Amino acid sequence: MIYSDIAAVTGAAGRRDRLVFVGLTGLSTLLQASSVMTLIPVLHALFGDAPAQAWPWVGLLVLQLALTWLADGWAAGAGLRIGFGLLDAIATAGPAAIRRLGLDELESRRASRLRDLLATAVPESVSAVVLLGSPLIHAVALTPLLALLLLPVAWQLSVVALGGGLAMCAAVAASRRALAAAETAFADVDDPVLDFAWTRPERRGERADRRATAAVVKASRRRSLHLLAWQVPGHLLLSAVLIAVLLAFGAVVSHLYLSGQLSGVTAAAMAVVLLRIVEVTGALSLLSAPLSSAASMLAQLRALVEAERAEAGAAPIVVPDRPCAVTVAGVGYAYPGRAPVLRGIDLDLPAGSVTAVVGGSGSGKSTLLHVLAGLRRQSSGSILLDGQAAPTAVRRARAAVAFGEHAPGALLDKPAGLVLIDTETGVDVAATLERLRGTRTVVLVTRRPEVLALVDRVVVLEDGRVVEQGACAELTSRGGILSDLVGRWEQAENWQL
Numbered sequence: 113m114i115y116s117d118i119a120a121v122t123g124a125a126g127r128r129d130r131l132v133f134v135g136l137t138g139l140s141t142l143l144q145a146s147s148v149m150t151l152i153p154v155l156h157a158l159f160g161d162a163p164a165q166a167w168p169w170v171g172l173l174v175l176q177l178a179l180t181w182l183a184d185g186w187a188a189g190a191g192l193r194i195g196f197g198l199l200d201a202i203a204t205a206g207p208a209a210i211r212r213l214g215l216d217e218l219e220s221r222r223a224s225r226l227r228d229l230l231a232t233a234v235p236e237s238v239s240a241v242v243l244l245g246s247p248l249i250h251a252v253a254l255t256p257l258l259a260l261l262l263l264p265v266a267w268q269l270s271v272v273a274l275g276g277g278l279a280m281c282a283a284v285a286a287s288r289r290a291l292a293a294a295e296t297a298f299a300d301v302d303d304p305v306l307d308f309a310w311t312r313p314e315r316r317g318e319r320a321d322r323r324a325t326a327a328v329v330k331a332s333r334r335r336s337l338h339l340l341a342w343q344v345p346g347h348l349l350l351s352a353v354l355i356a357v358l359l360a361f362g363a364v365v366s367h368l369y370l371s372g373q374l375s376g377v378t379a380a381a382m383a384v385v386l387l388r389i390v391e392v393t394g395a396l397s398l399l400s401a402p403l404s405s406a407a408s409m410l411a412q413l414r415a416l417v418e419a420e421r422a423e424a425g426a427a428p429i430v431v432p433d434r435p436c437a438v439t440v441a442g443v444g445y446a447y448p449g450r451a452p453v454l455r456g457i458d459l460d461l462p463a464g465s466v467t468a469v470v471g472g473s474g475s476g477k478s479t480l481l482h483v484l485a486g487l488r489r490q491s492s493g494s495i496l497l498d499g500q501a502a503p504t505a506v507r508r509a510r511a512a513v514a515f516g517e518h519a520p521g522a523l524l525d526k527p528a529g530l531v532l533i534d535t536e537t538g539v540d541v542a543a544t545l546e547r548l549r550g551t552r553t554v555v556l557v558t559r560r561p562e563v564l565a566l567v568d569r570v571v572v573l574e575d576g577r578v579v580e581q582g583a584c585a586e587l588t589s590r591g592g593i594l595s596d597l598v599g600r601w602e603q604a605e606n607w608q609l
């Protein structure tokens with residue numbers, strides 16, 4: 113799983129490094145296993161009649177250790193290059209995924225998961241392959257290799273080594289599975305924490321949320337205790353299996369020694385073999401937590417990278433450089449967990465027209481602009497551009513916007529069919545309209561009476577509904593809601609229309 117995720121993220125370009133890493137780490141494990149076995153002739157010579165005969169075996173041991181060191185070093189180089197490959201993939205896919213998030217997704221759980229993924233993947237990806245991959249390969253391959261090399265010494269030892277190694281791996285896996293099951297069972301406890309942190313920032317400090325925080329902290333504490341309760345049996349199981357393996361290996365060595373099938377020196381060398389098996393399998397137990405978090409990080413990274421590659425491979429959205437007709441049919445919008453702020457909006461904006469959206473504070477003007485721009489997905493209804501259904505990605509591609517804290521006028525110059533402006537953001541409306549009139553369909557939100565003289569039509573919103581629409585002169589002469597609104601503006605700012 114981990115390997116196939118890494119392969120999917122780093123692609124064909126990383127193939128050579130992946131093969132080098134796995135091949136050389138495997139070779140290093142083989143060298144380590146054979147160096148343990150070289151101890152048998154070394155000890156035999158040292159404790160025999162001619163200790164000087166140990167020199168060639170010591171030379172072989174030194175050679176094996178030097179080759180192990182070289183193989184590990186070379187593999188680490190390849191592992192680092194794989195890690196940098198992962199980082200490159202994150203650097204491409206991460207920002208692209210963030211750019212595609214709509215405004216209504218910025219506070220969503222999906223966005224916070226993406227943020228978490230990037231926060232962990234960026235620092236961890238480079239070192240993860242070397243720091244976790246090498247010990248994992250050693251831990252998995254060393255015991256079977258030692259068991260194989262023990263065959264000529266005594267098949268019984270080979271069987272106990274292999275069986276013991278497998279039993280320890282199974283114990284590690286069982287304790288890991290129990291922990292993972294407990295983590296899944298209590299995962300929903302995290303959700304209120306995320307909800308609180310990301311989706312309701314404006315309600316912080318309220319009494320209700322103080323109570324919610326206390327409940328979340330309590331639930332979190334309960335979860336930690338439960339997880340701990342699941343961890344303890346896992347550790348107990350592992351130590352029980354370890355003791356059983358030590359006893360079995362010791363019993364077989366003693367039996368073989370006492371029955372004359374094994375020399376005393378070989379029996380002593382077996383202690384080193386056993387220690388190596390315990391050491392690498394024990395490392396596996398320490399590695400299991402970081403490995404499972406790296407595995408989940410890689411699986412998420414793979415999903416992200418594959419989604420972005422599919423997106424990049426899709427046909428690009430064509431943006432004709434001419435004004436587009438906009439049809440808004442029964443559009444509603446509600447902020448998450450809130451009552452709707454747009455309700456059944458119907459608009460028909462001819463290509464090249466200039467429309468002003470007006471209304472009292474909180475009537476839904478900015479929200480409508482965001483929805484038209486594709487930055488928010490409508491909760492109901494549909495939006496068509498030139499008669500074609502226009503999902504958010506199409507709206508974003510075809511609209512140029514000037515709103516937000518500092519409206520960068522330059523954004524208005526991109527090829528677009530629709531231009532959306534909030535006049536509060538300091539855009540020179542008269543100059544901009546002079547430049548764009550006829551070449552773009554323009555929708556602007558304004559709270560300034562003098563702007564109304566520059567537009568073809570006015571849409572008046574009240575409580576998320578269109579309550580009046582038509583030519584400005586026609587609406588004001590009728591003495592309806594727009595007249596009242598303009599009167600209030602004039603009172604407030606002492607302006608004359």
Ligand SMILES: Nc1ncnc2c1ncn2[C@@H]1O[C@H](COP(=O)(O)OP(=O)(O)OP(=O)(O)O)[C@@H](O)[C@H]1O
Pocket residue numbers: 447450453471472473474475476477478479480
């Ligand atoms: N991010 C948000 N989360 C929740 N509610 C929001 C959010 N933004 C706006 N609202 C609410 O949606 C409603 C419509 O807001 P919107 O900003 O669209 O109105 P507006 O007509 O542009 O107001 P103003 O003229 O004061 O800018 C208001 O009740 C507002 O409190």
